[in-house]
Amino acid sequence: MAANHQNWGAESLWQDLEPLLPGLSIEVLARADSTNSVLLERVRSEQHSAGERGQERAGERGGFGRRAHDMQPCLLVAEHQTAGRGRMGRIWHAEAGASLTFSLALPLALADWAGLSLAVGCAMAEALEPAPARPPRLQLKWPNDLWLDGRKLGGILIETVSAGDQRIAVIGVGLNIRPQKPGNESQFMSGYASLDELDTTLTAPEVLRRVARPLILAVTGFGQGGFGAWQQRYEARDLLRGRPLMAAGIEGVGAGVTVQGELLMDVQGQRQTVSAGEVSVRLQVSEPPAC
CATH class of the missing domain: 2.30.30.100 (SH3 type barrels.)
Structure with missing residues (x-):
């Protein structure tokens, strides 16, 4: 794990989350192009390596070769994300300390994936504003954005990749914690919101601690009721x-x-x-x- 400059409390966070996702690892990188891209490439590399060694040997190593943990759940955080991606190829700029950017990768077998990004957004909004006013300050803009007081706060990008008979889901999250430092106004304009407007004490590690458990519970429980179980909760925050x-x-x-x-x-x-x-x-x- 690369050296990082914030106290993420990764060990205590892992102790809290691993029972929900056995085999989970938590990594914090000082810098990455895109946490989604890193995790997707790991899965693809595993498949390629396993293919070169042959199916028999791959089977002996748990199906996908030299780093079997890459097929296990992983929560990857980048303090500074240089080439984050949003929906439809848009860029998400993330400066260290001013944003929280992370991705959760896990095997996910769903009969119907429809509405998953909406459920994820709802779970995170409820975690960040558990007792909202009416109307709530944190709202959801279909299909994958979080807005605060009528301005964009963050976004969600869900991507999947096949891994043998599994499908790995990679759920990427980007949230503005505070405005970026002077000189980067082109990357963070006044039309965007940041979480320090909701709570001035929030830091990126604290926000991660607040949203990680609700995110995992939303994703792992989604197969039981699909989006139908979230529809009314989403509509309460529908922008x-x-x-x-x-x-x-x-x-x-x-x-x-x-x-x-x-x-x-x-x-x-x-x-x-x-x-x-x-x-x-x-x-x-x-x-x-x-x-």
């Missing part, structure tokens, strides 16, 4: 409901989400659904460009 918006060139008004996690829109008296991955949603109000 788009009742607001004018545009999706795929269609103008309408947000009307909630379906039990499958699809966006509902009222368009000229008709209700339409929009599936994740098909469109980029933009509010028809002043909104900063995607970070």
Whole structure:
């Protein structure tokens, strides 16, 4: 593990989380291009190495070769993420101390993945604002953004990769903790929010401690009830409901989400659904460009 400059309390965090995810490892890197990319590449490298050694030898080593722990759950934190990725290839800038960027990789067998990013966002919002006002300050912008007081706070990126008969899910999270230092205004503009507006005492390690357990419980429990178990909780923080918006060139008004996690829109008296991955949603109000 590379040297890091914040006290992450990785050992105590591991002791708290490992019973939920047996085999879990926690790593903190001082610098990485993208925590999602690092974990995805590890899985792909494992498969490639196992293939070169042959199926028989790979089977003797637990299926995927020289570093079997790469197939086990891993929570990877980067203090400084230089090339973070958001949805649809957007860049997420993350400066050390000013942001929390981490990814959770774990084998995940789900019959239906629809709405997982919405459930993850809801779990984290509830962890950061457990007793919200009405309306809550922390809201969710479909399909994968967290907003604070009407400005973007962070985002979620879920990617998957096949690993033999398993599928590894990599859930990446980026959250603004405080504005970046002077000189980086182009990377963190006034249109974005940071968690110090919600609680001035929060640090990146403290935020990780708050959200890690709810995140794991949300992901590991998702297969039991799917998004249906989260629908009402999500709608309590739905930023788009009742607001004018545009999706795929269609103008309408947000009307909630379906039990499958699809966006509902009222368009000229008709209700339409929009599936994740098909469109980029933009509010028809002043909104900063995607970070």
